Amino acid sequence: MKIGLAGIGKLGSAMMTHWNKSNLPIGIFHPDSSKAEQFAERYPNAHPLTDNEMRHMDMILLALPAGKVISFMDSIIPENSSIVFINMATALPTKKIKERFPSCKVCGLKYMGHSRDLMENGKGLFITEDQLPAPIQDLFRPVGEIIKDSEERVAEINKLATYYAVKTAVEIENELTGKGYDPAYIKRGLTSLAPEVIRSYSEGTLGHFAKEIVMEIQESNKKAAD
Secondary structure (H helix, E strand, O other): OOEEEEOOOHHHHHHHHHHHHOOOOEEEEOOOHHHHHHHHHOOOOEEEOOHHHHOOOOEEEEOOOHHHHHHHHHHHOOOOOOOEEEEOOOOOOHHHHHHHOOOOEEEEOEEEOOHHHHHHHOOEEEEEOOOOOHHHHHHHOOOEEEEEOOHHHHHHHHHHHHHHHHHHHHHHHHHHHHOOOOHHHHHHHHHHHHHHHHHHHHHOOOOHHHHHHHHHHHHHHHHHHO
């Protein structure tokens, strides 16, 4: 199967990192051919594609910003195309693409999480509403797990997690800045302490000190509810 990747940003780079480890050949497309060539140089399993070569792929992964997916497909789709398109844009419902291109085979597959985590750790979580063909499932095995759920769920979780992460970061920064701490300490709190405490909390591996803080918060919430 000839696979093309449109989109060489953070998500595209993260997925390519793991496909490279598995030596899965992937064609790379970018309107600026020099950027496609530079990207492909980073991954031995990658090769840049021309416009015409892209039109002859069996599958095209759309790891593009939501606002660029429709225009890209307008420019690339030949008549009577048999290409299977994989919509990965979180903010673009797959049903909108299907309505715009009713004769095309389009599947939705959205990543839940942060691209940096996917690049460094793999084991990504991908959501689809579709019954994905076996070749697509095989392609994503080195990258992570696919589960069936609504696409809206991805946007909801990503938005909520991002909101509270940013809110917490701003509160930490304001609190430490207000107390006059050195900027190096503030940066350490934001980039090391807070992220690792959240990771430990999610994994159930908090230390004694952090567990006491959890108990204080739970007790405070209980009193507030009463």
